[in-house]
Amino acid sequence: MLEANRNENIEILSYAEVKNVEGCVGNYEIAVEMKPHFVTNDCNGCGACSEVCPVYTSNYFDENLGARKAIDIAFGQAVPFLYDIQRDCCVECFSCVEACELDAIDFSQIPEEVKFKVGTIIIATGWDIYEPYGEYGYGEFDNVITQAQLERMLAPNGPLEGHVRRISDNKKPKEIVFIQCVGSRDTERTYCSGVCCMLALKNGKLIKEEFPDANITICYIDMRTNEKGFEEYYQRAKNSDIRMIRGKVGEISEDLETKDVKIRVYSSLTDEIIKIDADLVVLSSAALPSKGTEQIAKVLNLDVDRNGFLTESHFGLMPQETKTKGIFIAGFAQGPKDISYSVSQARAAASKVAELTAPGKVDIELITAEIDKDYCISCRRCEKECPKGAIKIVDIEGAIVDEINCDGCGICATCCPTQAIDIRYYRDYQLYAEIEGILGGD
Ligand SMILES: Cc1cc2nc3c(=O)[nH]c(=O)nc-3n(C[C@H](O)[C@H](O)[C@H](O)COP(=O)(O)OP(=O)(O)OC[C@H]3O[C@@H](n4cnc5c(N)ncnc54)[C@H](O)[C@@H]3O)c2cc1C
Incomplete structure (x- = not known):
């Protein structure tokens, strides 16, 4: 973590929760809630606040075996190296405020929302x-x-x-x-x-x-x-x-x-x-898959298996991809594994990201599903069956295809009871023309 923090191309937002994600591959907008430390970035980690703090509480980092103070550092390699106050057990005696020579304690901090754009997302929320x-x-x-x-x-x-x-x-x-x-x-x-x-x-x-x-x-x-x-x-x-x-x-x-x-x-x-x-x-x-996995799966509308692990696009051939283009998974969040396997998956996911974003533009599939609104009865079969989650039924408009995510597999067309869905370049009359051409008919 310290090494990642020293890399100028990596920004770590710790003590943060992803609240919302909108957009599509190449253009995701992420809303993150930054939790308050109640200590500002002026903190130099001297520990004077913790020394005078009278409250001991169990240390979650040590699996509740040891104790920590209500104001303490989460663990030795925490990034950023800032003390934080556990407000649920703090008695607000303010001795930490008096002890801090840098005036870095700030009880008025509240959660803050930050928004930023990214092209791709890797989920590695662990166990x-x-x-x-x-x-x-x-x-x-x-x-x-x-x-x-x-x-x-x-x-x-x-x-x-x-x-x-x-x-x-x-x-x-x-x-x-x-x-x-x-x-x-x-x-x-x-x-x-x-x-x-x-x-x-x-x-x-x-x-x-x-x-x-x-x-x-x-x-x-x-x-x-x-x-x-x-x-x-x-x-x-x-x-x-x-x-x-x-x-x-x-x-x-x-x-x-x-x-x-x-x-x-x-x-x-x-x-x-x-x-x-x-x-x-x-x-x-x-x-178990971490609570973070459950939360992020909800935010990103990803599938999880019966045990709560994130579901990949294809277990054998696309183990890092999810049903949504530009969102990848790695590590324990995908299923139980040790460190070496997690590292391999993380590297595979990183190279998938590079493959997608390095050209500066994203190729999308030309062959996608197309809906004939006159025939669509909004039965939702296509929405349910689409492995990419690329068709949504919108009340008035009927079925809408997400052309960026659709990879033209054709499952929706085969399950549509009113034949309202065609696959571009594979329309019935095109297929018949091909067959006739092959058979040499006129
Ligand atoms: C008790 C135990 C001991 C183990 N010992 C070994 C061992 O000796 N050798 C070995 O090879 N493997 C061991 N493993 C397996 C090893 O820990 C995992 O393979 C490895 O940690 C997986 O790495 P990861 O990055 O996928 O997940 P993690 O290491 O769990 O990291 C996931 C990170 O994501 C964070 N996170 C979760 N949700 C969110 C969210 N919503 N937003 C932001 N961040 C979030 C978590 O806080 C965590 O920091 C052990 C596993 C267990 C359960």
Whole structure:
């Protein structure tokens, strides 16, 4: 992010929400709401305001494991490097105002709308984590955390500076159990989150490095380690003393005194019930499309699949394109994937954008649908069937074709019950003339 911020061709609008998009490829107008930081650009990040702030609140960046002040920096690499005030917990004592030598605190800031034009759009709104409240004691037992929380514990810039501890007493854990596929591959979310098997193996190995005597167990349905080098990594993890149990955890309870988590799991490979007294349980909970994905899909009228991931034009051949010309997708917003796959998709989307915009003008399809208003009965079949969303029924006028988005596939013409739609250059009489020409008729 810091590197992107230093690039003079990139402008980052952080703490912002896209509210509206109008126009078409080559000429989109975007309306963005800039949220107030309540701190102006005069802030030099000295932190004096945060030091005097009396209010602590949970730190969302650290998956709520650590605390932050009501006025604080979101995280170490935030762009811009500005402090912000969380007004929902700020008590308005104004000690930050007094502490700031640059007069950079401004409680009067309100959301601001900015508008700008772009030729193309790439959506890469990523993932959010499923918070499995009520499952496997999460939210109820102190020492049950998610994989995302463990990642923050292991991060050198995290709340524990890279060290793993129990939540209940801050002690080093000895017996650690990972439970896979929490909230995924079930009836509600049938898909695989795609990254959790490797994540459990990687984090298990990292914990082993810090605590060589720790016992790590992974309870799994099946291990999905099918990318380059992943299977070898899995085998190495198994050889480094990580215990693998193929089976779902059936019972979980908390020892009220020690806060240990008692687990019973049936191992389908050895046909036995295994009991474990765990110090720490890590749930590999489902990765969901982010809330931002849902919001942006609504703004741009894009399709999402049953799990909320953005739908591409063609899964195999046009994985970065959407049904709307000039709008592309990349990364987790399109479906679960790891970083290397996300990077490949991002680069593919960027080159699609360059391909479209570099000539300075956009080619549109000559062969498009054409409506005969006298026959159109506004039944909306064409609107429903058009894979590009390029036909709209407008009350008085009947069907209207968006000629920029229409690629002349002809689906609308085939489903029109009154034959009100023709495809330019493929009109019936033109096709008959061609056939006759081929057959040599007069
Ligand atoms: C717990 C967990 C651990 C993982 N660990 C690994 C790992 O070790 N190795 C690996 O290869 N992969 C890992 N992955 C997968 C990896 O995180 C993803 O592949 C990668 O983050 C996808 O990148 P992205 O840019 O598509 O999405 P993200 O990294 O999620 O970025 C999306 C960004 O878009 C922003 N955003 C969302 N909505 C909006 C909006 N409406 N407007 C503006 N901005 C918005 C978000 O705030 C976010 O900054 C992990 C995934 C999970 C869930």
